[in-house]
């Protein structure tokens with residue numbers, strides 16, 4: 001049988017990479033499909049920390065898919081965030097925890113969606129339902145994805161279910177949840193050797209609402225101030241990216257993972273962001289207290305402000 005490609009979104013985060021690997025392991029155990037994990041971009045430092053810790057190799061890079069290629073999507077569904085050629089691919093499965101938008105298939109599919117904090121939490125459910133035993137390494141990968149997406153269970157996207165699953169997985173993975181989690185998140189805050197162009201692409205997603213094209217990117221840090229030292233260069237990179245991609249708006253979130261706040265830098269139709277977050281931008285920037293989630297606290301507000 002033809003090999004099925006499993007992948008998460010472009011500029012992949014820890015959930016996109018690790019949930020692809022976990023689904024590959026699940027498919028192998030179930031034995032129905034021959035499926036292999038891929039990545040749509042560079043591995044970030046946080047993900048690398050988790051892969052190294054559990055001794056797992058990163059998936060290979062996938063640049064595009066051919067017409068009719070069978071695929072499984074994790075951690076995304078919007079075609080704008082997916083692989084080149086996705087419109088003509090054959091989508092077999094989607095396992096995701098995002099809004100469903102700009103998504104259409106010509107054939108029936110297996111679609112598993114839950115409003116939980118992480119794709120790995122849904123995959124954990126899938127194992128449970130199918131009676132699949134979770135080994136130490138798979139548990140470690142799932143746990144790392146949950147820690148990443150929920151900022152160590154502190155994000156407003158984190159549900160009771162994510163917490164319960166994370167605690168169970170920490171035992172299976174034989175790690176202390178808080179110690180391991182903080183070390184992993186900290187590994188992702190080392191932004192020292194990124195150019196501004198790379199910085200705005202570490203975790204960056206495109207959205208289109210009512211014809212307004214915008215980008216929402218995010219970096220994690222232990223010091224917002226440190227990142228703001230390069231504000232001028234970051235804005236230059238954002239501006240260039242907007243021109244190249246014909247964007248109306250760019251929101252760049254600098255998220256303090258210790259204090260759980262974000263500073264945003266906004267270019268383009270700034271009035272949308274000012275309405276969305278009820279702030280006045282000064283020098284293109286504003287501090288958003290208690291805001292850490294793009295999915296729950298940034299994108300819906302922008303969409304409401306656009307509508």
Ligand code: MG
Pocket residue numbers: 009013015016075
């Ligand atoms: Mg993701």
Ligand code: MG
Pocket residue numbers: 015016075097117118119149
């Ligand atoms: Mg996710």
Ligand code: MG
Pocket residue numbers: 013148149203
């Ligand atoms: Mg994220």
